Amino acid sequence: MPRIEPFEAHAERYDGWFERHPAAYVSELLALRPFVPMCGRGLEIGVGGGRFAAPLGVQVGIDPSRTMLERARARGVEVFEGTAEQLPFADDSFDHALVVTTLCFVDSPAAMLAEAQRVLRPGGTLVIGFIDRDSPIGRDYEAHREASVFYRDARFHSATEVERLVRDGGFSIRSWAQTLARPLAETALVEPARPGRGEGAFVVVHAVSDKPAR
Template identity: 35%
Template sequence: MEQESPTARQRRLWDSAAPGYDRQIAFFERVWFGGGREWIGSRAGGRVLEVAIGTGRSLPHYRAGVRLTGIELSPAMLAIAVRRAAGLGIDADLRDGDAEELPFADGTFDTVVCVLALCSIPRPARAVGEMARVLKPGGTLLLLDHVGSSWPILHAVQRLTERGTIRAAGEHFTRRQRPLVEAAGLRITEAQRLKAGTVERIAAVKPAPGKGRVARGANALGHPG
């Protein structure tokens, strides 16, 4: 039997999780990630791509007038997002797609969003590179995810925890998204680390050709990122 690829495995796992996902994530979004989707929605504008849109939990938080496209690896998750968009009266182009191989031309979108997905995408650096590729020069990348804590003891606990979660569900707890954004050549304009540094919000801009790559800033705790 041919070995299952990491991407196929994630598709299967998310298809299986889809029916109960909204119920399971609701508590964590309220307590751990509270205000995160609102933060994303208030900054997204123009032609927007949400990568790994899941069940569409960000849909209510986008401002009126955005032209939204969403891709999702899991057909079962995508079907829920489609129903949610219809129920909200939101006209969005929601389709199957892989974050590591975005089916769009270079420089297509004004804003690219990814919420709570880089923790489980098999090749996150490739995915961030694809997000940067499809952004227009001057466009904005918005990310929200859980990351390795800035507190050493908690970081050690996360590392122990992910020994099981990576095997079971491809879920990482000690990844960090900021270095991937910087490596993709984007300039960070906002960076916040919350909840003992376990939650990171990032806004970054794609420089125009010939402009500088990255200006390092400070995070919400006042320390270098």
């Protein structure tokens, strides 16, 4: 079952994270920006309040939380209620898909990737941004997970695990990027993204669908 209760009850608090940590937020956006196509029809899976879809130009978003969807709609995103594992879209509906800090919340990452594969056109782009469990911030989140309203039931993943999930899902990985090498409390300035993984807490994987054209 989707874990929507904390987001329904504390939507303003969750959305406010981006206001409280502007340098980290912009650093994440900059890490994602080179990989999200500027043209074509895009979908964000787990759009939340639209904090990523809107500035990155992703037109459509889906999320199980109605309260968060209201915020995304107010930011100009076309929204749909639903889960990552059962997307309410036809096959080959989108040119690219974005998934940001959603992987840790879904019941089945493999099912989510299967659905992303289904709704993407052949050769479509998949961009996933996530907190690397093996990073200092990831380890801190994991250590304090039980005390967090939002992350209590989350399952964080390492970059190695995400790589395996993406490849098993029928995607070819093109590149990695990373940012947020410092703890959030020390992130006062925007941090440029760097290639690779293993040093930054926020990791981006850029992949393309391997499914053949019909």
